[in-house]
Amino acid sequence: xxxxxxxxxxxxxxxxxxxxxxxxxxxxxxxxxxxxxxxxxxxxxxxxxxxxxxxxxxxxxxxxxxxxxxxxxxxxxxxxxxxxxxxxxxxxxxxxxxxxxxxxxxxxxxxxxxxxxxxxxxxxxxxxxxxxxxxxxxxxxxxxxxxxxxxxxxxxxxxxxxxxxxxxxxxxxxxxxxxxxxxxxxxxxxxxxxxxxxxxxxxxxxxxxxxxxxxxxxxxxxxxxxxxxxxxxxxxxxxxxxxxxxxxxxxxxxxxxxxxxxxxxxxxxxxxxxxxxxxxxxxxxxxxxxxxxxxxxxxxxxxxxxxxxxxxxxxxxxxxxxxxxxxxxxxxxxxxxxxxxxxxxxxxxxxxxxxxxxxxxxxxxxxxxxxxxxxxxxxxxxxxxxxxxxxxxxxxxxxxxxxxxxxxxxxxxxxxxxxxxxxxxxxxx
Amino acid sequence: xxxxxxxxxxxxxxxxxxxxxxxxxxxxxxxxxxxxxxxxxxxxxxxxxxxxxxxxxxxxxxxxxxxxxxxxxxxxxxxxxxxxxxxxxxxxxxxxxxxxxxxxxxxxxxxxxxxxxxxxxxxxxxxxxxxxxxxxxxxxxxxxxxxxxxxxxxxxxxxxxxxxxxxxxxxxxxxxxxxxxxxxxxxxxxxxxxxxxxxxxxxxxxxxxxxxxxxxxxxxxxxxxxxxxxxxxxxxxxxxxxxxxxxxxxxxxxxxxxxxxxxxxxxxxxxxxxxxxxxxxxxxxxxxxxxxxxxxxxxxxxxxxxxxxxxxxxxxxxxxxxxxxxxxxxxxxxxxxxxxxxxxxxxxxxxxxxxxxxxxxxxxxxxxxxxxxxxxxxxxxxxxxxxxxxxxxxxxxxxxxxxxxxxxxxxxxxxxxxxxxxxxxxxxxxxxxxxxxxxxxxxxxxxx
Numbered sequence: 073x074x075x076x077x078x079x080x081x082x083x084x085x086x087x088x089x090x091x092x093x094x095x096x097x098x099x100x101x102x103x104x105x106x107x108x109x110x111x112x113x114x115x116x117x118x119x120x121x122x123x124x125x126x127x128x129x130x131x132x133x134x135x136x137x138x139x140x141x142x143x144x145x146x147x148x149x150x151x152x153x154x155x156x157x158x159x160x161x162x163x164x165x166x167x168x169x170x171x172x173x174x175x176x177x178x179x180x181x182x183x184x185x186x187x188x189x190x191x192x193x194x195x196x197x198x199x200x201x202x203x204x205x206x207x208x209x210x211x212x213x214x215x216x217x218x219x220x221x222x223x224x225x226x227x228x229x230x231x232x233x234x235x236x237x238x239x240x241x242x243x244x245x246x247x248x249x250x251x252x253x254x255x256x257x258x259x260x261x262x263x264x265x266x267x268x269x270x271x272x273x274x275x276x277x278x279x280x281x282x283x284x285x286x287x288x289x290x291x292x293x294x295x296x297x298x299x300x301x302x303x304x305x306x307x308x309x310x311x312x313x314x315x316x317x318x319x320x321x322x323x324x325x326x327x328x329x330x331x332x333x334x335x336x337x338x339x340x341x342x343x344x345x346x347x348x349x350x351x352x353x354x355x356x357x358x359x360x361x362x363x364x365x366x367x368x369x370x371x372x373x374x375x376x377x378x379x380x381x382x383x384x385x386x387x388x389x390x391x392x393x394x395x396x397x398x399x400x401x402x403x404x405x406x407x408x409x410x411x412x413x414x415x416x417x418x419x420x421x422x423x424x425x426x427x428x429x430x431x432x433x434x435x436x437x438x439x440x441x442x443x444x445x446x447x448x449x450x451x452x453x454x455x456x457x458x459x460x461x462x463x464x465x466x467x468x469x470x471x472x473x474x475x476x477x478x479x480x481x482x483x484x485x486x487x488x489x490x491x492x493x494x495x496x497x498x499x500x501x
Numbered sequence: 502x503x504x505x506x507x508x509x510x511x512x513x514x515x516x517x518x519x520x521x522x523x524x525x526x527x528x529x530x531x532x533x534x535x536x537x538x539x540x541x542x543x544x545x546x547x548x549x550x551x552x553x554x555x556x557x558x559x560x561x562x563x564x565x566x567x568x569x570x571x572x573x574x575x576x577x578x579x580x581x582x583x584x585x586x587x588x589x590x591x592x593x594x595x596x597x598x599x600x601x602x603x604x605x606x607x608x609x610x611x612x613x614x615x616x617x618x619x620x621x622x623x624x625x626x627x628x629x630x631x632x633x634x635x636x637x638x639x640x641x642x643x644x645x646x647x648x649x650x651x652x653x654x655x656x657x658x659x660x661x662x663x664x665x666x667x668x669x670x671x672x673x674x675x676x677x678x679x680x681x682x683x684x685x686x687x688x689x690x691x692x693x694x695x696x697x698x699x700x701x702x703x704x705x706x707x708x709x710x711x712x713x714x715x716x717x718x719x720x721x722x723x724x725x726x727x728x729x730x731x732x733x734x735x736x737x738x739x740x741x742x743x744x745x746x747x748x749x750x751x752x753x754x755x756x757x758x759x760x761x762x763x764x765x766x767x768x769x770x771x772x773x774x775x776x777x778x779x780x781x782x783x784x785x786x787x788x789x790x791x792x793x794x795x796x797x798x799x800x801x802x803x804x805x806x807x808x809x810x811x812x813x814x815x816x817x818x819x820x821x822x823x824x825x826x827x828x829x830x831x832x833x834x835x836x837x838x839x840x841x842x843x844x845x846x847x848x849x850x851x852x853x854x855x856x857x858x859x860x861x862x863x864x865x866x867x868x869x870x871x872x873x874x875x876x877x878x879x880x881x882x883x884x885x886x887x888x889x890x891x892x893x894x895x896x897x898x899x900x901x902x903x904x905x906x907x908x909x910x911x912x913x914x915x916x917x918x919x920x921x922x923x924x925x926x927x928x929x930x931x932x933x934x935x936x937x938x939x940x941x942x943x944x945x946x947x948x949x
Contacts, residue, residue, distance in 0.1 A: 181714070185748075208714070214747050219703045219740025223748070226707020226724075229692065230642075232714065234707070246736070253697045254704070262685050262693035263675035264903040300904050323906035352910070418910035 116333060118488075119373045124357055125340040126310060129159040132341035135310050136355060141178070141346035159341040164334045167309035167342050168197045168274070171316040172235060174346045176205045179233050181270070182320070184210045186220055186237030194239060195276060195335050221247035221273065225255050228268035228325070235320060241277035241329055242286040248294070255325040256300035269323035274316070276332035277305070278370045278439050279476065279485055283332075288476035290369075290440035292416045295327055296449060302326040303416040304351060305369045308338045314349030315414065322351055331369040354420040356427070360409035362402070363499055364427040366450065367437040368413040371486050375437055378491035379408045389492070397500035406499050416446055424450065425457050432463035433501075435494045439485050442470035464501035469494045558778050565777045567821055568801055569791040573850065575858025584800035588865045594635050594655075594795060595860055596874060598627040598853050601651045603878045604660070605826070607886055608667055608681075612830040616890060617667050619681045623648050625825030626759060628852030629792035630727075631655055633755055633820065636802025637725050640718070641753075642708050644692045644701040644726045647682050648757065652727075656689050660881060664889035671892060671941045676899045698732040702741030702754070706815070709750035713813065723751040723809040730819075731762020733776045742783040745815035753805050754785075754817045757792065759824035764837040780817035792822030793852040796859065823850070894939050898946040917947065924948050 119125075126132040140157070162170065175182050184201060190212045192199035202210040213220050217238055224234035238244045244251070251273065259267040279288040295303050304319050304326055306312040312330065319326035357372070358379070367375050383404055385393040394403050409427050413419055428434045434454055436447040447468040454466055469486045477484065540546070559565060570581045577583055605622035612620040623630055630651030637643070643652055653663065662674065666684050669677030675685060675693065685693025692701065692708070705726035712718045732738065733756055745752045756776040760767050773779070780787025786808050790801040798820060805816040823846045827834040834843070860866035901909065901917045909917075925948055927933050937944040 183710075183714070211748065214740075214743045216703075216736075216740040216743060218736055219706075219744050222700060222703025222737060222740060223707040223710070223744050226644075226704035226709075227711045228707075229704065230708055230711035230715070232711045249697060250700060250703070250737075254695065254700050257695070258693075259906065260903045261675060261679050261683070261695060263673070263678065265674055265685060265687045266693050267906065269906055302905075418905075418912065421911055 116337060116370065116373055118377050119334060119337040120339065122338075122373055122376055124372065124376065125308060125338065127340060129341055132159045132310060132343055133157055135314070135343075135349070137350045137353060138310075138314060138343070139348050139350075140343070141348070158344050160344050161339060162309045162313075162342040163336050164306070164309045164312050164330070164338045165195055165197045165336065167313040168316055168330060169199055169201065170342065170344070171313040171320075172198065172201060173204065174313075174317060175233065175235065175320050176201065176209060178346060181231065182209070182233035182235060183227065184235045184237075185213050185223075186274075187213060187215055187239045189237055193237065195332060197237070197274070197330075197335075217243050217246040218250055221250035221255070224271050224273065225250060225258065225268050225325075228255075228271035229258065229266050231270065233270040233272075233320060235272045235274065238273060238275035240287055240289075240332075241275040241291040242289045244273070244275055244291055244327075247273075251295070251301065251325075251327070252298045256298040258300070258325070260300060267323070268325050270320075271325040272316075272320045272328055273326070274328045274330060276335070277329035278331040278333065279481055280333045281481065282478065283476065284478035285475045287332075288481070290329075290438065290471070292327075292329055293440050293445050296417050296446060298417075300325070301417065302351060303329065304414065305329045305331065305416060306414065307331070307369060307372045307412050308334070309340050309342045311349060311412075311414065313342055314347055315351070317346065318348040318351050321348065326351075329369070333370055349414075352415045352418050352420055354414055354423040355412045356423065357410045357412055358408065360407035360431065362406040362408065362431055363433040363435065363495060364409045364411060364424070364431045365435045365437065365491070365495065366411045366413060366424060366427075368416065369439070371437045371439060371491070372410075372412050374486055374488045375410055375491055377488035378495060379410060381488060381492045382406065382408065382495055385492075389489070393492070393496055394500070401499060403496060403499050406495075408495065413446075419446075419450070421453060421457075425454065428454050428458045429461050432458075432461050433498045434462075435467045435469060435491070435498055437469045437486050437491055437494075439471050441473040442468055443473045445470050464498045467494045467498050557774065558781050564774045565787075565789045565819075567789045567791050568797050569794050570796040570800060571794045571855055571859055573855060575855050575860075575862055582800075584796055584803065586796070586799070588863070590635070591860055591863070591865055594631055594799070595853075595856055595866065596878075597634075597651060597654045598631045598795065598856060599874060600654050600878050600882070601627050601631065602853070603875075604650070604654070604663070604882050607879075607882050608664075609826075609830065611886065611890075612681075617681050619830055620667065621647055621682050621829045622826035623651055625846065625852070626757060626792065626822050627651060628795035628798055628856060629757055629759075629820045629822045632792075632795040632798030633725070633727075633802045633818075635795075636799045636806060637753075638722060638806070640690055640722045641806070642690050642692065642705075642712065642722065642724045644705045644708065644724060645684075645694055646698065646701065646728045646732060646757075647694050647696070648729070649727045650682065650684065653684055653686070653689060653691055656691070658684075658686060658689050658691070660885035661888060662686070664885045665892070668889040668892065669894060670889050671895045672889070673895070676895045676903070678899075699728055699735035699737035699741075702726055702728060702732075702735075702737045703744055704741075705752045705754070706741050706745035706748065706750045709745060709752040709809075709815075710748060713749070713751065720810055723753055723806055725753045725755060727755045727757060729762060730756055730758040730760075730767050730776055731765065731770055733779075734762075734770055742779070742785060742815065742817070746784045749813040750815065751809040751813055752815045753802070753809050754815060755802075756817065756819045757822060758819055759792075759822045761824050761828070761834070761838075763828045763832060764834070766838075775819055775821075777817065777819040783815070783817075785815045785817045786812070787817040787819070789819045789821060792820035793850050793855060795852060795856040822852070893941045896942045896946045897937070897940045897944045921947050921949075 189198040190202045224236040227234040292303050306315045319328045451466040472484050608620045634652040634655035665672035667681040683694040705724045709724035712722050777787050777789040791797045808816045
């Protein structure tokens, strides 16, 4: 019985990796340092062509909010100091690996650990780190999520930097007690005498095309009520490196959720220097004036596609996307403000409210189920603050309130058409 | 332990193998015939044709023995060695063993009078706690469950601080946020106690690993992790034992097996040979000790600590004792055990009396000193008690601090502001007025 259980549990864990390998034939690129990153792949082909990817050195070095660690304090905004800095084309797992390498190189008290991280990790995020920094700093743990979290809390409580990995967000629940009752409350309950600010938990999250119930989940909303924790989700390689380094250095415990379908498919130029991006700061990806679309993680790219479909729908969708609604309201020509929330807890209410006050309309998109999801919380705050400015009800495009059924993913999670429909409905309300 | 050693003496006949002790003689005879060369790829287990099950770590179906130094009247048992102990050290141990129930009784009664909200005594476990604390170094990082206040007393943690925590007064280092007996102090290397059971066990592995990675503390300090036999049923016990053995971390796990987890007797907690039998399964050096024998606990802790430092890995010590008091002030233990059983245990096997008889046999203690000590301790405890009793609570605004380091998030700022509006609006309502009066600054720090 126990043998069967173990076998069943281990096998599915490897599946996404193996299948992703199949989609990526340039396997040689798995070995770092890579001359060329692997080709983009994954379940969303649009990611590779996204306009949000920064494909040139110049664009990468001017990423909004970027702060280089070696920039002199009080010097000119780092966005202007691009001279002499280099970038390298990286996919998201390489950028995450790069962030951990920077962390280990700059902080002797930092260690990286989790299940299977020593050989490079099932998603390659820790490739070569054990060889570079030694097995005392990058090591495997037994297969116990509550143990990994507890061990990390103990390390962090001694002032060390613990970067721990949960192999999938789906398996973070055995550690829920350690994270919610212990890590989140550590500082508060000791009157600030003890803290676990050096704790960062990394976990792959969101759907991957064929992950079924336990390789697809979004878990961020479960931590929204865990006062004392921060939750961060990046959308791209630059974001992943900058936000992960910020999370590691933040004086609070942070859960860093990495959309696993973007590990290989999201590729851009990433500054090779040590840099951070600000936490609790949303990023406006496209400014607009008619409707705000708020999202984070993988659905950023579905939203991008949806906005594209809105302005130029193909013939099969055109009948559902009118040019105008009523006398003035433009639909196809609508100006959409797309926001990447990036930090889920504590979230950037200022940017969101400013945007909705301007547009009067809000569509929130996430993969997690609607009931109890982040969208409900944001919708409640927005309606409280923007009640008189709202021209339409806040719309939530979320996963259905069902487990992630293997064969139903296309119709369970937000895709570009569902998002398009929500935007059209909101604009024509 | 002795049985294990005897069986190991057979082993040299099989080269390069350490077969577990559970193999019976028939299995060993087959080993001698050469089956041992056929090893499995991931194990050093010798091959055996004998269809033989086992359910004991001692090899002969007996239970793991309990290490004892002193008998019931404080005399060394045959073959036992008295650990190195000076007169002053022994007297300090005795004093702290007496202080613990003094403090417990006063705080227990104060809860009964409604002066504090909750309390948990250590009655019956004085030797287990003070004895083990005395075997540790002051800088060893202690991670406790909740019934280990004796360790703080051993480290001379001020009674004022203990009382401040129980009363949640403005002098409480944790700002009155946790229930009574949830002590913590960085200076005294005592990690803040939390209510969820066993969570400190894997944390202790991380703490010990950090000690190993800190040059100034490597090979000097260990983590000492306390928990009850009930908590050892939690998954975190399994995790902690695994981690501290596979990722070398010098933790001394101290299981206080006092026979009960609230109302659940140990017999309903596990079916095996207590907690100690699990140690070898994790590859952890293990010992079972008579927890009512302060000298046995002291000697075992010292030796266990040495092993932690030398091997760099976990050691498990199961300390057998009996919970004489109720589980907590919210529990009446006579609902599930006979009063006579408790009274008998108090009389027959009292850890304080046993140690006192030892001191007297050494000429280190007498009746006069006993009288003087009891009076002095009572005065000291009452003094600290009175001081905390009349102290105000911390400022009300502390409700909102220390949740996050750095800037307070907008939602908390907003909620603090909401409370300010509310208090200013309803400050004349009796229910609020009375409550606000209990805080330092009477809530003004929030209201302004």
